[in-house]
Amino acid sequence: MTAQLISGNEISKQIREELRQEIAGLKEKHNLVPGLVTVLVGADPASQVYVGQKEKTSKDLGIYSERHDLPANTTQADLLKLIDKLNKDPKINGILVQLPLPKHLSEAEVLYAINPKKDVDGFHPVNVGKLMIGEPDYLPCTPAGIQQLLIRTGVKIDGAEVVVVGRSNIVGKPIANILLQKAPGANATVTICHTGTKDIAFHTKRADILIVASGRPKTVTGDMVKEGVVVIDVGVNQVGMTKDGKRILAGDVDFDTVKEKAKAITPVPGGVGPMTITMLMLNTVKAAKLAAGLP
Ligand code: GUN
Numbered sequence: 521m522t523a524q525l526i527s528g529n530e531i532s533k534q535i536r537e538e539l540r541q542e543i544a545g546l547k548e549k550h551n552l553v554p555g556l557v558t559v560l561v562g563a564d565p566a567s568q569v570y571v572g573q574k575e576k577t578s579k580d581l582g583i584y585s586e587r588h589d590l591p592a593n594t595t596q597a598d599l600l601k602l603i604d605k606l607n608k609d610p611k612i613n614g615i616l617v618q619l620p621l622p623k624h625l626s627e628a629e630v631l632y633a634i635n636p637k638k639d640v641d642g643f644h645p646v647n648v649g650k651l652m653i654g655e656p657d658y659l660p661c662t663p664a665g666i667q668q669l670l671i672r673t674g675v676k677i678d679g680a681e682v683v684v685v686g687r688s689n690i691v692g693k694p695i696a697n698i699l700l701q702k703a704p705g706a707n708a709t710v711t712i713c714h715t716g717t718k719d720i721a722f723h724t725k726r727a728d729i730l731i732v733a734s735g736r737p738k739t740v741t742g743d744m745v746k747e748g749v750v751v752i753d754v755g756v757n758q759v760g761m762t763k764d765g766k767r768i769l770a771g772d773v774d775f776d777t778v779k780e781k782a783k784a785i786t787p788v789p790g791g792v793g794p795m796t797i798t799m800l801m802l803n804t805v806k807a808a809k810l811a812a813g814l815p
Pocket of ligand 1: 619
């Protein structure tokens with residue numbers, strides 16, 4: 521079997537077109553323009569690229585976009601002051617503080633300070649808790665994007681054996697919670713593997729849907745999966761550099777051996793990556809509608 525490629529670029533494009541129309545309708549009918557602010561502390565090159573993409577996509581779709589670039593030595597108090605100001609700014613519906621923050625800052629305190637209604641990343645404990653009890657307002661962007669990839673590829677999630685490798689707060693735990701919900705596009709049986717798991721292959725071999733977010737290349741190889749599995753590779757690992765200075769990326773899955781057994785698989789790049797930003801745009805539109813009291 522050679523796997524079907526699940527194109528995050530294509531599915532992202534579809535969702536962005538739907539959003540573009542919805543945003544145009546909000547402006548026309550309600551004079552409502554969703555607003556997103558990104559906050560970047562320091563000059564990490566990968567973070568600069570991500571924030572630049574978020575800003576560009578917002579503008580492209582008709583979302584009002586603001587960007588705050590703060591120096592690496594910004595104090596916790598100054599960052600909290602900015603968040604307080606943004607919490608009160610009616611033009612702003614979504615606040616995204618790019619992670620990771622420099623070591624001297626407390627990520628937890630910063631995330632807690634964001635008004636949960638403007639928490640389009642879905643990282644505030646209120647939003648984490650709401651997902652946990654099956655009443656989510658905002659789904660975290662990368663896991664929400666994974667669910668859309670599965671739904672829009674026509675993968676049967678209801679009743680499927682889903683195995684997640686990785687238990688981060690950004691991907692592993694929330695995607696497990698999303699697919700566990702008693703809801704359309706979910707209702708799966710979910711297992712989470714992590715560094716404490718005795719025999720990862722025992723679990724991955726049982727998976728109908730395998731989601732790998734371990735942060736380590738080749739965590740899953742062809743001998744660890746069953747024929748016909750659907751594989752979502754969340755990894756973004758720099759494994760080299762081209763002669764002209766471009767990063768060479770690989771996922772967490774050994775693509776060449778796994779694609780021989782999988783029914784469908786996401787490539788890296790062009791799989792999960794583009795979906796994250798798209799779902800951020802979707803959350804921002806949702807935040808604007810919630811703030812305006814629209815359904
Ligand atoms: N850093 C890596 N992924 C993310 C994300 O989804 N949101 C934010 N704010 N920072 C990140």
